[in-house]
Amino acid sequence: MANIKEIAKLAGVSVSTVSRVINEYPYVSPEKREAVKRAMEAANYERNINAVHLSRGKTNLIGVVVPSIRRPYYGMLVDGIADEAMKDNYKLVFIQTDYEVERELDALMMLKLKQIDGLIIGSRACEWEVVEEYAKYGPITVLEDGRGRNVSSIYFDHYGSFTRALTYLWDRGHQKIGYCLARKSSPNSLKRTAAYRDFLAARHQDYQPDYAFYDCALLEDGEWIMERILCMEDPPTALLVTSDQVAAGILAYCTEHGVQVPDELAIVGFDNQPIAKMLNMTTFEIPLEEIGRQLFCQIHEKNPAHMEIPLHLIERSTV
Amino acid sequence: MANIKEIAKLAGVSVSTVSRVINEYPYVSPEKREAVKRAMEAANYERNINAVHLSRGKTNLIGVVVPSIRRPYYGMLVDGIADEAMKDNYKLVFIQTDYEVERELDALMMLKLKQIDGLIIGSRACEWEVVEEYAKYGPITVLEDGRGRNVSSIYFDHYGSFTRALTYLWDRGHQKIGYCLARKSSPNSLKRTAAYRDFLAARHQDYQPDYAFYDCALLEDGEWIMERILCMEDPPTALLVTSDQVAAGILAYCTEHGVQVPDELAIVGFDNQPIAKMLNMTTFEIPLEEIGRQLFCQIHEKNPAHMEIPLHLIERSTV
Numbered sequence: 001m002a003n004i005k006e007i008a009k010l011a012g013v014s015v016s017t018v019s020r021v022i023n024e025y026p027y028v029s030p031e032k033r034e035a036v037k038r039a040m041e042a043a044n045y046e047r048n049i050n051a052v053h054l055s056r057g058k059t060n061l062i063g064v065v066v067p068s069i070r071r072p073y074y075g076m077l078v079d080g081i082a083d084e085a086m087k088d089n090y091k092l093v094f095i096q097t098d099y100e101v102e103r104e105l106d107a108l109m110m111l112k113l114k115q116i117d118g119l120i121i122g123s124r125a126c127e128w129e130v131v132e133e134y135a136k137y138g139p140i141t142v143l144e145d146g147r148g149r150n151v152s153s154i155y156f157d158h159y160g161s162f163t164r165a166l167t168y169l170w171d172r173g174h175q176k177i178g179y180c181l182a183r184k185s186s187p188n189s190l191k192r193t194a195a196y197r198d199f200l201a202a203r204h205q206d207y208q209p210d211y212a213f214y215d216c217a218l219l220e221d222g223e224w225i226m227e228r229i230l231c232m233e234d235p236p237t238a239l240l241v242t243s244d245q246v247a248a249g250i251l252a253y254c255t256e257h258g259v260q261v262p263d264e265l266a267i268v269g270f271d272n273q274p275i276a277k278m279l280n281m282t283t284f285e286i287p288l289e290e291i292g293r294q295l296f297c298q299i300h301e302k303n304p305a306h307m308e309i310p311l312h313l314i315e316r317s318t319v
Numbered sequence: 320m321a322n323i324k325e326i327a328k329l330a331g332v333s334v335s336t337v338s339r340v341i342n343e344y345p346y347v348s349p350e351k352r353e354a355v356k357r358a359m360e361a362a363n364y365e366r367n368i369n370a371v372h373l374s375r376g377k378t379n380l381i382g383v384v385v386p387s388i389r390r391p392y393y394g395m396l397v398d399g400i401a402d403e404a405m406k407d408n409y410k411l412v413f414i415q416t417d418y419e420v421e422r423e424l425d426a427l428m429m430l431k432l433k434q435i436d437g438l439i440i441g442s443r444a445c446e447w448e449v450v451e452e453y454a455k456y457g458p459i460t461v462l463e464d465g466r467g468r469n470v471s472s473i474y475f476d477h478y479g480s481f482t483r484a485l486t487y488l489w490d491r492g493h494q495k496i497g498y499c500l501a502r503k504s505s506p507n508s509l510k511r512t513a514a515y516r517d518f519l520a521a522r523h524q525d526y527q528p529d530y531a532f533y534d535c536a537l538l539e540d541g542e543w544i545m546e547r548i549l550c551m552e553d554p555p556t557a558l559l560v561t562s563d564q565v566a567a568g569i570l571a572y573c574t575e576h577g578v579q580v581p582d583e584l585a586i587v588g589f590d591n592q593p594i595a596k597m598l599n600m601t602t603f604e605i606p607l608e609e610i611g612r613q614l615f616c617q618i619h620e621k622n623p624a625h626m627e628i629p630l631h632l633i634e635r636s637t638v
Contacts, residue, residue: 023428024431025421025424025428026424026449027420027421059434061412068398069388069394069397069398069401070391070394070395070397070398072389072391072394075388075389075391075394076389078388078389079387079388079389082388082413082415086415086422091412091413091414091425091429092412092413093380093410093411093412093413094401094410094411094412094413095410096401096405101346102344102346103405105344105345106410109342109344110410115378130345218593219593219594219597220593220596220597222597248597249597252597252598255574256599274537274538274539275538275594277539278538278539278541278567278568278571279571280575
């Protein structure tokens with residue numbers, strides 16, 4: 001049986017035009033449509049999409065696990081993944097987990113059942129051992145340090161970047177530094193907390209449990225963080241905030257309530273989202289779109305690959 | 320052959336525990352796993368996921384067409400869709416179109432090829448006639464006035480809400496009102512432009528082409544809009560901005576450059592996104608999460624259904 005390239009040659013049109021005619025897309029000129037149909041008849045061409053899929057064993061669907069697409073952090077990541085997927089003619093199946101293990105298992109099960117060709121995990125909820133067990137069914141890549149695991153990974157140096165940010169604030173006279181994290185015991189948060197404790201210990205400072213804020217993820221979280229800080233007898237003079245959204249919420253609260261930034265409170269964000277640029281906020285740049293692209297590319301690697309993405313401090317006006 | 324309910328009864332466990340054992344999920348106690356396996360053996364149960372899918376003719380995947388997930392407007396919409404989908408054990412396949420017709424056709428083709436069970440179009444790029452042609456292959460629902468079409472729809476009264484916003488500004492002394500739209504000739508923009516022109520005509524005012532700003536979608540667009548306004552000899556005293564993101568960008572520019580809001584420039588946004596609450600911005604509320612939920616529910620309607628969502632003006636401090 002003739003293939004699509006031969007039909008294109010026979011009809012004197014491009015391969016993509018043949019594809020459009022076969023798929024019954026509109027927006028093909030009647031002349032070209034006719035030429036393709038004649039060529040198909042001449043070559044006795046018949047198409048069965050399911051047979052094509054079965055023979056290739058491919059769905060052209062890639063699963064993407066994120067806690068919530070709505071958060072700008074994951075939105076930017078997904079944008080990069082989607083951009084690269086489109087170039088390769090893949091579509092994305094989203095599984096929002098809100099960090100629930102069962103939902104992540106659903107996604108892993110889709111891989112096992114060949115409903116998707118590969119899986120990208122933007123933020124892991126299952127144990128490593130569980131994820132690794134599914135790697136035999138198809139490629140998995142995780143946004144987290146996965147060196148030594150049988151899946152691919154892209155990761156940042158959370159310990160190092162947190163230490164750099166603390167040093168940056170310390171060198172500018174801040175000895176009372178608070179920090180805002182998302183999930184308290186996520187792999188990333190644990191590394192950042194370790195960096196914080198080690199930093200204090202090296203400078204013979206006591207750990208202040210009050211200076212740690214958890215479950216900070218949204219713009220709206222800026223409000224309760226600031227309300228709590230303004231009630232403290234000995235508040236921090238600087239905040240390390242692991243999301244630009246939260247940092248923007250804090251900054252907006254400060255502007256509205258007359259708290260001078262950076263004089264009364266210095267702020268360092270993370271991500272370098274558009275809102276950080278707009279508010280002229282000092283932040284660590286995490287190139288999320290580029291990371292999304294790389295995550296998609298890792299799906300096609302033959303063997304597990306690991307890539308560290310360096311973070312850059314962007315100095316603006318909030319420190 | 321026994322079904323899953325009979326197995327559960329036989330094993331003395333819940334249906335969901337049987338499902339977990341069948342799907343080889345971890346996190347099931349060894350005792351329960353053993354009980355289920357014994358019951359399955361006793362009942363001679365055997366499972367074939369592909370046979371199940373084939374017999375039901377269902378994939379439990381719903382396609383979602385949006386120009387870009389990254390924009391908070393679509394992020395909020397998708398959040399509502401995903402929320403409802405999860406309850407019904409559906410997953411979502413995203414097709415980002417960036418308004419390109421061919422990508423929307425890809426999504427429609429997935430419906431035809433039974434790769435998805437239904438399709439939600441968040442913003443339409445193809446002609447109505449093209450979309451309607453695919454309705455015979457499965458349920459389609461569109462976020463746009465689709466009354467009289469053979470697909471379901473959820474829509475707002477764009478003409479009416481724009482007129483209300485213009486009247487609100489006019490009544491507060493604004494006769495020079497500018498407006499910022501996304502795509503110049505999208506169905507929604509055309510209705511809003513008609514409302515604007517009719518509003519001026521009824522008040523014997525001339526149409527000022529300078530006061531119309533197109534392709535405004537992102538926070539960053541606030542900058543060029545304000546730069547253009549500040550160069551005008553006779554600038555507008557109020558702006559109607561069809562996205563809170565753009566309105567927030569405009570507001571941030573004003574704050575940074577000492578333009579007094581609302582005295583020198585009044586601003587009305589659309590959506591009531593978290594950023595609008597944070598910046599205390601007057602805006603039209605579009606309940607996007609609820610709309611997302613309704614769009615998903617419409618997929619299960621037997622016949623095309625249409626629902627108008629009312630918009631409410633939330634008065635805050637920018638007018």
